[in-house]
Amino acid sequence: MRKANGPRSAAVFRRWYGEGPLHLLLLAATFALAGYAGVRLLEGDTFGVAVWFVGSALVHDLVLLPVYATADRAVRAVLGPGSGLVNFVRVPAFLSGLLLLMWFPLISRHATHYKPASGLSPDVFLGNWLLITAALFAVSAFWLGVRTLRVRRRAMKGRPSATH
Amino acid sequence: MGDRRHNRAFRFPFRFDGKGRAGPSGDGPSAGRVPAVLERLRTTDRLPSSPGFWRSSVRGVRFTAVLGLVLLVGLTLVFVTGLLSYAAYNPDLAPVNDKTPGKGVLGFYLFAWPTGPHWLYRLTQGLHVTGGIVLVPVLLAKLWSVIPKLFALPPARSVGHALERVSLLLLVGGALFEFITGLLNIQLEYVFPGSFYPLHFYGAWVFFAGFVAHVGLKLPRAVRVLRSGELRGETDELASPAPHTPTISRRGAFAMVGAGSLLLLVTSVGRSFDALRSTALLTPRGVADPGTGPNGFQINKTAASVRITPADTGERWRLTVSGPAGDLAFTREQLLAMDQYSAALPIACVEGWSTANQWWRGVRLRDLAALAGYPDRPPGVFVESVQRSGPFRKAALRDNQVRDPRSLLALEVNGETLSPDHGYPARIIVPAAPGVLNTKWVTRLTFGEL
Numbered sequence: 001m002r003k004a005n006g007p008r009s010a011a012v013f014r015r016w017y018g019e020g021p022l023h024l025l026l027l028a029a030t031f032a033l034a035g036y037a038g039v040r041l042l043e044g045d046t047f048g049v050a051v052w053f054v055g056s057a058l059v060h061d062l063v064l065l066p067v068y069a070t071a072d073r074a075v076r077a078v079l080g081p082g083s084g085l086v087n088f089v090r091v092p093a094f095l096s097g098l099l100l101l102m103w104f105p106l107i108s109r110h111a112t113h114y115k116p117a118s119g120l121s122p123d124v125f126l127g128n129w130l131l132i133t134a135a136l137f138a139v140s141a142f143w144l145g146v147r148t149l150r151v152r153r154r155a156m157k158g159r160p161s162a163t164h
Numbered sequence: 165m166g167d168r169r170h171n172r173a174f175r176f177p178f179r180f181d182g183k184g185r186a187g188p189s190g191d192g193p194s195a196g197r198v199p200a201v202l203e204r205l206r207t208t209d210r211l212p213s214s215p216g217f218w219r220s221s222v223r224g225v226r227f228t229a230v231l232g233l234v235l236l237v238g239l240t241l242v243f244v245t246g247l248l249s250y251a252a253y254n255p256d257l258a259p260v261n262d263k264t265p266g267k268g269v270l271g272f273y274l275f276a277w278p279t280g281p282h283w284l285y286r287l288t289q290g291l292h293v294t295g296g297i298v299l300v301p302v303l304l305a306k307l308w309s310v311i312p313k314l315f316a317l318p319p320a321r322s323v324g325h326a327l328e329r330v331s332l333l334l335l336v337g338g339a340l341f342e343f344i345t346g347l348l349n350i351q352l353e354y355v356f357p358g359s360f361y362p363l364h365f366y367g368a369w370v371f372f373a374g375f376v377a378h379v380g381l382k383l384p385r386a387v388r389v390l391r392s393g394e395l396r397g398e399t400d401e402l403a404s405p406a407p408h409t410p411t412i413s414r415r416g417a418f419a420m421v422g423a424g425s426l427l428l429l430v431t432s433v434g435r436s437f438d439a440l441r442s443t444a445l446l447t448p449r450g451v452a453d454p455g456t457g458p459n460g461f462q463i464n465k466t467a468a469s470v471r472i473t474p475a476d477t478g479e480r481w482r483l484t485v486s487g488p489a490g491d492l493a494f495t496r497e498q499l500l501a502m503d504q505y506s507a508a509l510p511i512a513c514v515e516g517w518s519t520a521n522q523w524w525r526g527v528r529l530r531d532l533a534a535l536a537g538y539p540d541r542p543p544g545v546f547v548e549s550v551q552r553s554g555p556f557r558k559a560a561l562r563d564n565q566v567r568d569p570r571s572l573l574a575l576e577v578n579g580e581t582l583s584p585d586h587g588y589p590a591r592i593i594v595p596a597a598p599g600v601l602n603t604k605w606v607t608r609l610t611f612g613e614l
Contacts, residue, residue: 129446
């Protein structure tokens with residue numbers, strides 16, 4: 001390419017590629033590195049690793065996210081959209097669900113290597129998770145109670161002055 | 165002339181401008197139909213391909229940018245401490261230490277792992293694992309915040325955009341792959357397809373490739389948006405065009421994510437501290453110690469789990485020390501009769517848990533090296549356990565580790581004889597080394613030949 005064609009060839013590139021040349025260089029470097037590591041990652045159980053790699057993204061995007069979004073929607077529908085109660089269920093449910101998701105092998109006692117290797121019993125985890133869940137909802141209920149009381153008290157205070 | 169030829173050869177079939185009208189290629193002979201279908205998919209609000217399908221008022225470029233910056237810092241920390249963990253194994257010292265011998269240039273940064281400060285690996289690996297645990301809600305929130313883009317149509321606006329989306333699969337698949345394999349491994353749930361070390365190491369590099377591209381392409385905008393506090397003349401493609409009445413503010417959503425991270429921190433940080441262990445209510449190696457008394461601290465693998473029998477470690481047990489002086493065999497009593505030294509050192513596991521300093525007592529490795537024929541500047545040592553199967557029953561230690569006066573062949577801990585689970589009759593303890601290099605039930609030390 002001649003120098004005089006610089007701006008024009010840049011325009012051609014952008015039209016063809018849709019982005020600037022830096023974009024292409026960065027992605028080329030990315031794919032080269034990912035390829036180098038990916039070949040090594042896929043050595044051994046190629047199919048299994050590919051399924052885990054792509055599958056984790058697909059399961060998150062097409063299963064986990066829709067499931068919790070739908071659950072959230074159901075809670076909103078049940079409590080009534082304008083009730084202001086949603087977060088008193090949403091937050092403890094999110095926290096409890098997060099713990100269950102992350103520690104499922106231990107909570108469900110599915111991690112059978114744990115006890116013989118560590119000498120520790122995994123049986124405590126289910127109980128602890130249930131207790132934490134109970135505590136989270138209890139805090140939420142307490143918070144809601146305090147808020148309701150405050151709103152009521154404010155309304156009581158407000159009434160006489162309003163009749164004046 | 166040249167222009168036109170390029171144009172025809174590489175014209176992308178579904179090129180749209182920002183407003184969804186068919187762009188330059190829309191005037192081709194069959195162009196009218198396909199964009200019409202796409203247009204319907206983009207405007208039918210019951211389908212996720214329509215921006216109107218997504219109704220949360222929380223989504224928006226600013227929300228995503230804040231989460232992105234937290235992940236930029238957090239994931240960088242987790243990646244770097246992960247690389248350090250690999251270096252801590254001294255994989256370039258001997259094949260027996262290296263679970264990813266085919267690493268090639270990915271091991272470019274390896275260095276001789278130091279022996280001080282003695283809590284070094286406890287710190288780096290605690291940060292790696294606990295940091296990863298704490299980042300899970302941030303990662304999930306970040307993925308939630310950009311989910312409309314997964315379904316956005318057209319699937320690719322240009323060749324560049326198509327490539328960028330492939331790089332996003334590396335990023336998202338890589339991040340989830342790393343988090344999932346890591347979380348399963350620390351729960352000893354070995355269901356992933358292969359050995360943890362190569363999967364987690366090479367997976368990290370694939371993730372990192374996608375991470376670099378994403379940071380390079382998105383960081384300037386994230387910084388701009390957060391600095392100026394608004395989008396100047398840009399469209400916020402993440403914000404819902406028709407949001408529901410908000411049920412939570414953006415600040416509230418951040419607080420919810422932060423509460424998740426805080427809860428995870430509080431219920432897991434105790435796995436790195438004996439005094440706080442009872443607060444680690446849901447994490448492996450949390451809640452309690454396996455026993456009481458001097459030998460009651462955390463055990464990586466019990467003697468029973470790796471089939472160490474009393475016969476292996478009883479009367480007939482000998483330690484063979486070999487080197488230029490030949491093969492020397494010692495009974496436990498003979499070892500106890502040598503000069504005994506003490507060192508207060510922790511056990512720090514690759515799984516992220518660790519113990520407080522334990523008070524070990526035994527023979528210095530450099531004294532054993534002297535017996536083997538290396539009175540000055542001893543070389544590395546190849547350590548073998550009586551354990552018959554399983555990884556890391558053999559390990560190599562570097563010369564700096566042998567020379568450190570705190571590196572012991574320990575015979576006692578906290579004033580008592582080692583228990584079988586902690587490596588009776590003798591075990592290695594080296595400052596700042598990963599737990600698995602502190603070989604238990606040692607039966608042979610070969611100095612100089614790794």
